[in-house]
Amino acid sequence: MNKHFQVSCNNCNLDAICLPRGLSADEIDSLSLEVKTNGMLDKGEYIYRQGDPFTRIIALKSGAAKLVNIDGHGNEHILSVSLPGEILGFDGLYQEHYNCSAIALDKISFCILPAENLEQISHKIPSVNRELFKHCSDNINKAQQQIISNKCPADEKLSLFLTGLADRLHARGFASNEFYLPLTRQEIGEHLGLTLETVSRMLKQFQTQELISVNRKLIKILNAEKLRAIYRN
Amino acid sequence: MNKHFQVSCNNCNLDAICLPRGLSADEIDSLSLEVKTNGMLDKGEYIYRQGDPFTRIIALKSGAAKLVNIDGHGNEHILSVSLPGEILGFDGLYQEHYNCSAIALDKISFCILPAENLEQISHKIPSVNRELFKHCSDNINKAQQQIISNKCPADEKLSLFLTGLADRLHARGFASNEFYLPLTRQEIGEHLGLTLETVSRMLKQFQTQELISVNRKLIKILNAEKLRAIYRN
DNA sequence: CGTCAGGTTGATTGAGGTCAACCAGCGTGG
DNA sequence: CCACGCTGGTTGACCTCAATCAACCTGACG
Numbered sequence A, B: 001m002n003k004h005f006q007v008s009c010n011n012c013n014l015d016a017i018c019l020p021r022g023l024s025a026d027e028i029d030s031l032s033l034e035v036k037t038n039g040m041l042d043k044g045e046y047i048y049r050q051g052d053p054f055t056r057i058i059a060l061k062s063g064a065a066k067l068v069n070i071d072g073h074g075n076e077h078i079l080s081v082s083l084p085g086e087i088l089g090f091d092g093l094y095q096e097h098y099n100c101s102a103i104a105l106d107k108i109s110f111c112i113l114p115a116e117n118l119e120q121i122s123h124k125i126p127s128v129n130r131e132l133f134k135h136c137s138d139n140i141n142k143a144q145q146q147i148i149s150n151k152c153p154a155d156e157k158l159s160l161f162l163t164g165l166a167d168r169l170h171a172r173g174f175a176s177n178e179f180y181l182p183l184t185r186q187e188i189g190e191h192l193g194l195t196l197e198t199v200s201r202m203l204k205q206f207q208t209q210e211l212i213s214v215n216r217k218l219i220k221i222l223n224a225e226k227l228r229a230i231y232r233n
Numbered sequence C: 001c002g003t004c005a006g007g008t009t010g011a012t013t014g015a016g017g018t019c020a021a022c023c024a025g026c027g028t029g030g
Numbered sequence D: 001c002c003a004c005g006c007t008g009g010t011t012g013a014c015c016t017c018a019a020t021c022a023a024c025c026t027g028a029c030g
Helices: A025-034 A115-124 A126-149 A154-171 A185-192 A196-208 A224-232 B025-034 B115-124 B126-149 B154-171 B185-192 B196-208 B224-232
Strands: A036-041 A046-048 A056-062 A065-070 A076-082 A101-104 A108-114 A178-180 A212-215 A218-221 B036-041 B046-048 B056-062 B065-070 B076-082 B101-104 B108-114 B178-180 B212-215 B218-221
Touching (some): A025 A115, A025 A126, A036 A056, A065 A185, A076 A126, A115 B126, A126 B076, B036 B046, B036 B056, B056 B115, B108 B115, B154 B178, B196 B212
Antiparallel strands (some): A036 A108, A065 A076
16 A cells, blocks of 8 residues: 655645645545655745746745745835745636746745646546635635735734744744744845835834844744734734 | 527626636536526625625626725725626635625626535536636736735826726726726725825826826726836836 | 845935815705 | 705825935854
8 A cells, every 4th residue: 555655645744734635545645646746946946937837836845935026117026925835836827827936935845736737636636626726715815915914004014924924833833933034134025015124123123022032034922912912003 | 509598608798708718618508507697786785795604706797896805903905896707706715704895886797606516517617617716816816916016106006006907998898098987086095005185196196197087986098108107117 | 354145223205194174066855 | 946964085284104325233154
């Protein structure tokens, strides 16, 4: 029975968050056969590029990535930060070309669902189809939250960003009150619609309020309640 | 052969934009059997409500709708304005509850794809499955564009909003240089992240520059080129 | 040790929010 | 038919938050 010696869906520790969520053992087995599990990239490398033809859906296994769009003015926008268990690439389905670039923030590993297999997998395993839709819907929800949080003041933006990140890390079994944030101040700003100076000042402010402590890119949340409360006013 | 006397996918004038896009005649026939085509609502009525359990996907047939999310502060955010041929409701798939309310801006008519039929349709007609994914992806793309355009100055926001609307109307065969915008200044502001006063001032500015003319909610685009150029700086 | 990217801090400015007054159109009821 | 109130819209004065510009600091690395 031990057909798969590599780490794959059926022995992956992310099965509760990633595509296999809610699938039977048999279904996960079938899924595993279609998924390539050997994606690896170093920090700064591209998983896919804005404008590239759509060739695959990606499941992030370890590390983190950013989705970056370059607009008509040449300005970079970080649309989202992706964590292990999240599925990237749905943005490319509509126009058959990716709408943004996915770039590794860390050394990352990931699984690949080739576009040409998508239809048959969906057809063969209806529950995978359902999960793909759910992840797609999750992307819509996250983007909508992003739209909303982009309209609030700088301190609330940063509070939402940090607590949101902590929650997502927690859901994946990582430490959530102390984590390494693999983004520069510039990048945090590009994500939240702020300048790097404002990000720096807000982080300082949170530190003097003893809500967090910051050591370069290591963030420690000291008072999660009060940090969350910033958004609620 | 004339099995369907009601307006349905196989005799709908939106087939090139809506779900039937790219389907064969037979496939459209099968799809028609699963879709309820008799949705009707008056201005201000809810198609679905934020928090409601996910029960259906909606295809807007005529009129316009807004997607509204009410945030933790009680503030309304208009996530998008929907036009005929667009598919609403994917936001509810992930959590099995709608993430926002869909509200008629006009007298509208729409088609309904009941959630309980979704999986079997997708399975029976793979090309419908593909189209559903594409529309889902389109939603992601539009949300991402929204995130980006929310970061630019007020005049660029309004320019993007008006030209984007004109383009979408044009693609649906409507007049695109003169249209009725069924939103108050307040609502335009809630969509673009501006106050109603700023919206009013920007509309005025565009009028004095003779880019548009405004009569209450009737917008006439006088100089599309220059209007577009505002975004490009 | 010099260089350079990333980060902090301060001074100044400006776009857009806020507050407030006022106006236009419109349905209602005396 | 007009007075009334009400919603939506416009306009002006003022203020605030975060952008901008600039100087300087820090740690990593060749």
